[in-house]
Amino acid sequence: MLDFALWKRATVWGLVLLGLLFAAPNVFYSRVEGHNDALKAIETQGATPELIASRDGWPGWLPSGLVNLGLDLRGGAHLLAEVQVEDVFADRMDALWPDVRDALRAVRDQVGPIRRIEGTPGLLQVRLSEPEGMAAALEAVRALARPIVSLTGVGASDIEVSGEGAVLTVQLSEPEKQATIDRTLRQSLEIVRRRIDEVGTREPTIQRQGEDRILIEVPGIGSADELKALIGTTARLTFNPVVSRTTNPNEAPGASNVLLPSMDEKGTYYIIEKTPVVSGEDLTDAQPAFDQNGAPSVTFRFNPSGARKFGQYTAENVGSPFAIVLDDEVISAPVIREAIPSGSGQITGNFSVEESTNLAVLLRAGALPAELTFLEERTIGPQLGADSIEAGKIASAAAFLLVLGFMWASYGLFGLFANVALIVNIGLIFGLLSLIGATLTLPGIAGIVLTIGMAVDANVLVFERIREELKTAKGPARAIELGYQRALSAILDANITTFLTAVILFVMGSGPVRGFAVTLAIGIVTSVFAAIYVTRLMIVMWMERRRPKTIVL
Template sequence: MLDIPFWKRLLILALVAIGLLYAAPNLFYSRVEQHNDAITAAERNGFETPEEAQARAGWPGWLPSGLVNLGLDLRGGAHLLGEVHVQEVYKARMDGIWPELRDALVAQRETVGAVRRVQAEDGQLAVEIGNADQMAKAVEIARGLATPVTSLTGAGQSDITVSAQGNRLLVRLSDAERAATDDRTVQQALEIIRRRIDEVGTREPTIARQGKDRILIQVPGIGSAEELKQLIGTTAKLTFNPVVGRTADANARPGPGNVLLPSMDEQGVYYIIEDSPVVSGEDLTNAQPSFDQNGQPAVDFRFGPSGAKRFGAYTSANIGQPFAIVLDSQVISAPVIRQAITTGSGQISGAMNVEESTRLAVLLRAGALPAKMTFLEERTIGPELGQDSIDAGRLSSIIATAAVVAYMVASYGLFGVFASVAVVINVILILSVMSMMGATLTLPGIAGIVLTVGTAVDANVIIYERIREELRAGKRIVKAIDDGFSEAMSAIIDANVTSFIAAAVMFFLGSGPVKGFAVTLTIGLITSVFTAIFLTRLLIVFWLEWRKPKQLIL
């Protein structure tokens, strides 16, 4: 029957009230946003400034504070498309294999002879052995270092290939391992970029892989593409290497196993250091900006247990010797080891200001990019353009809603008013659900809302037309309305299920703007079914109980 139990009425009204409550913060967007930013900053820093306390007090803490995040096209911000140089990782892998291969060959020196690494193409490791007639033995030793490829496509294959050319042993990554390495490198770069951006408190960035070796980065609210590049464009590769020597000759030959790197602080000074580091930034567990004993900006760091153990063992065995702190192929400093450093903590100081020390700490905490990135496309979208988009979206939504309301009222009279109320509440519910989810609204998302406004009344049109048919068949008002809702239910469900399937396909297979459209469309489908079937029905029941009409013209 058309009668709705009290508990169901209460539940429908409660859901509407909750939707209004969670959508309300969007009416005070700037105030709530400052409130949320102040809380986030205080939690991140461990203390609260007076300005942050004032911003936090600008919105009551007991009220919901979720907002619909504005996308890049609405808020303005920076857009970058970066290419990851995955080939750099091949060289690093060969450098990592060399010490183990060297030790294995040296252990068989009586058989293979003297062992020496020589120049080779990028991504290859070339080793000369003294006894060329024992190359088969050397190849066997090298192949013994191979491990299985850790990927589904490379299952059963080795990670390296070994070949011989005269008295040279050549080692390179196998094709399967290169493919797996490429995938891991891009995924690692993507996650590190995400951590770096999250560290500075930006909202809802879009960070997605595109193609084989490219990453799309869109960050709303950031000042410029150049600022974003400074944050993520540095590899921040930190290593601690033994020092072999120091020179003023930029063309000095460092010798095998060594590299020549410039000093960051001392103009014209170069250090010859061992290529293999004692520990690296990957061993760090924390890094925080601080000040050194002279009051100059610095960065305090701490190693994990494994790194602390290796660093402690090295410093214990090399007291009185210098070691280099290397950041992105530049020697920050080369202090002399005065005593064993077994605590696992230390400090980086040098020519840097407070802003640079803070940025370095962020980069070190997030980790080093596994390879260099080249930015193929960069674009800054100003907030004025974003505001224009918001204004255009708001105007289109208002016009669409007004047109739908006018049509429904003209076609169905009072019942059209009920449907119009449901449409307005439907839009509010969409915003409330997006606020609770922390979803991002983009221009395509606004298009999804506008489309939802146009289609939200479809269910009401089907119901009202069924009611008209029942009235023409001579049924009484209550019976006609009840049967109209019941008979229209299957058609409404079928129509929305097919639309939901299309929206799901767009979400899972689409990217960027297409996903934004799919999210708002999906939410709109769910809320429109609720408002059309349950809320409209409740409004009609209230009207019937109040007016008790004898006849109905629809």
């Protein structure tokens, strides 16, 4: 076992050097961070002397991956948001109304004139002039039902249709509501993630909590209000037919219509149809630009489905105005001069350059499917993070020094070999964390401190076995060989069970628990590698050089 082939030695030292090389950028954290930020800024904004200086502050040929600092170390913002899924149910019913109206018109001779009843959100209620035609109305509307596309709703329909007296009621079925909640939360998570990624934040935590809540933690951002401003805007863009224009804010819009204010023209209001022609969901791109007058604007482009609907509507309504609505405000209401089959256009308004850029970001990231209500918000200042880092440094240094002293006092020269392997082990931990882009949190620091304590466990097992073998009057080489052989099963057993525990913590846990699990798992792997290969290789090289007749442990 003491015979190390040349390729094995090269592999062990090569892995050690690679690990230390990837860990090195963390020693120059500020400089490397500035280098990375400058590279991103140059890619998106172009080069400036300041950015070039920051970029050149770290050699480009060296690794530049860093261990990202979590919210509790770097400071940042924490939000807990509730998704208002009831709004999605109401929107689904509003979108279904044109189809229900057309279906009932097909049996008009039996149900007579119909009128929608504005009532409970999430319910679509229609009053029939001739109640005796209810059976025909139910049959016509039930034909609009579609099977649910979800594992839990196999065989069910997406809507429930019922009638009582002269009132026909349509609502989403319970399986469809559950499927809609799940889709809405998934979509909200993805859109929030895209919005935060657009501004280049590092390693945000965005995850679902419970049935309808989202946890958002973003390190490095100034305040919870800043984070809310970034993700709280729904950026709901729609293109709606205009019914009329008025200066009376109390004018009744009529059934299926809504009264909205103009963004630019103070005191002007538009009555528009509630159901849009196309919405922001059909957008594929949005970019800040300037219009023909040099004013900031936003250009947009629809996907094929949105382009088809938009082109068809503009072709059928030449000479009529239509409203571009953003978050319940009419940005503009241009008159359609000609059909627009290309599926692209431009939003103009009283924008600043910053406002047009932010609007493009929000539209490009996508519209939130429902409003977010913020239930909890916290801002963690960087000073608290600095205190946590300082406390972590002190704890790590204390554990490190105590372990080094114990190993040297207990095992002499072999203890020094174990200490060198321990230093290598810490470097390998940070190298792997940097390589995978992991986030270090305060519990993660606790995991590193625990790893320092556990790192010498394997060496202690080996050295104690060597002591036992030396008592049987075997030579040093044979004692070392048997010590490693007979301690290997205990080393693997202890570390595999701990590694499985870390895996379970990672799978079942969230946030800081996962940070602890990641550092613990990586620490176990590097500790076993350092004990079985690095320490043993150093002992083998010492044995080959000194060829001692006896060893003292």
